[in-house]
Amino acid sequence: MRKDIKASCQKRLSRIEGQVRGLSKMVDEDRYCIDIVTQISAVRAALRRVEEEVLRDHVSHCVEHAITSGNKADQREKIAELMAVIGRSDR
Numbered sequence: 001m002r003k004d005i006k007a008s009c010q011k012r013l014s015r016i017e018g019q020v021r022g023l024s025k026m027v028d029e030d031r032y033c034i035d036i037v038t039q040i041s042a043v044r045a046a047l048r049r050v051e052e053e054v055l056r057d058h059v060s061h062c063v064e065h066a067i068t069s070g071n072k073a074d075q076r077e078k079i080a081e082l083m084a085v086i087g088r089s090d091r
Contacts, residue, residue, distance in 0.1 A: 005057045009050050016046045055085070 001009075020043060026036050059082070066078040 001054070001057055002061070005053060009053055012046060012050050012053075016043055016050070019043045019046065051089075058082075 019039065023036065023039050023043065026039065063078045063082060066074040069075075
């Protein structure tokens with residue numbers, strides 16, 4: 001992973017960590033259910049943005065490298081990994 005992407009993801013993940021701690025506090029305080037669900041939705045959206053950033057970096061480096069290398073086995077492996085992770089996505 002490129003250093004700039006790693007730093008960006010770490011920053012986002014730290015923010016998400018704070019959001020999750022806030023969610024835990026909301027549950028402990030018996031906050032209104034819809035408020036909790038709204039915050040859960042915000043955390044999920046933030047995680048999706050991190051996922052997209054990591055995936056974009058993977059495609060632009062690992063998959064691109066496999067394609068330009070000419071190594072057919074590596075190309076098939078990277079494409080299969082990509083399809084598997086996309087298939088697991090809850091989008």
